[in-house]
Amino acid sequence: MSISHTIRIAFDIQDKNIIFAEDCARVGTILCTFLEGTLTYTPTHCDRCRVENEDYTIIKNGTKTSTIVIPAGITKKTYLKLRKQRFYCKHCQTTFVAKTSLVNEGCFISKDTRLQARVKSAEARSVKDIARDCAVSPTTVQREINKASQALQTYNRPFDYCQ
Template sequence: MFSSNSISNILGIGDKNLVLTGKEIFETIKSVKYCVLNAILTYEPSHCPHCNSNKEGHNIVKNGSQMVKIIFNRAGNNPILLRVKKQRFYCKSCKKTFMAKTSLTSKGCFISNDVKRSIIGDLCEFKSIKLISKEHYVSSSTVNRVLRSTEVTNRKHHLPEVLGIDVPTGH
């Protein structure tokens, strides 16, 4: 029997606040058989991200949780789906809520950063976008979005101080 720690190491989960719970189950979602792992993400926040008030006394309290799904790379033939119970917090100073954060995904995204890096690696090879999306169990538009995220944005939104214009001379 593997421990939660060893499974985290195998999957490359470096977040110490994420604890795997229970056994893995196999579940078919949209005709794809996923290996589903359950996890809990919780910690004691040091400050509120909205008002920056410190956690002095009972300013920030736990306020329930929300279930999110995170897509991971494959292990064998089955893709891995991490079902995470994320802790919600309530700040009494600004009266706003926020969720526990993890380094596995970007904010508001359910595709892990490892999957995005793997997609970028596949984009460097001679593969179609449709094949890459099929291999990573994501949509073609997700692959396009990952491709666009690698672009360097050096666009200037203003005219330069000096504008050189050549006027043709007529003969």
Template structure:
């Protein structure tokens, strides 16, 4: 059985707040193609509110459900790979604002991982078409 630490090493993820459960890899269909889906959870205890910067003391910031995001990840094997991240939502009692847990794997409000962006930059140095590059990295040609 792979542990969370093993999956982090295989996927080259350094964020310790991402937790992988046993049997986290499954196969599904996305955009009429068979793909690999890797489920994980992103949670931590925030130190302060993202909006009002109130420190998290005496439970001023509480957990407020989760939000699932599908992040495009570099291909693992022959199938397009997606990370389904169940991100923790938080609510600040001081300002009533809500915010979502963040990770360095992906920028805020983005669904393309930084790994894919780096791969696009490296492969764009070669003489190749945008269409072939977009098919290889599993993002649209407009994104490239």
């Protein structure tokens, strides 16, 4: 079994395009752990103009590093320093970055961390305590609580007596 497979299982990372090297984990301080990975693949089409990737229409064009908060153990914060592959489309002459199911586009907090904040908000705890446990800001926790409450709200029409 490869180190990438083991890390994906340990941290519940589903994306097969993320590759981890042998020495990818390191302890930053006593309170946090850093994982280093690379996200790369061959795109089928351009994200901007939707042209098919035939005859090297889309080429690799460097990387962009993102530090993503991922849920992990009870005591340590865990961050994934992800080097995302950048691509250049020769047809529309624009660049775009590789996408992953781990986070929403343009976001640095994993979907699992957001879900963890929502689940913990059901307990009788303060927003600051939940934020500290999930390694996010209290504003992020409040935003997730608001999203969850909006999903539960129903539209109540006033009762029409004139039928």
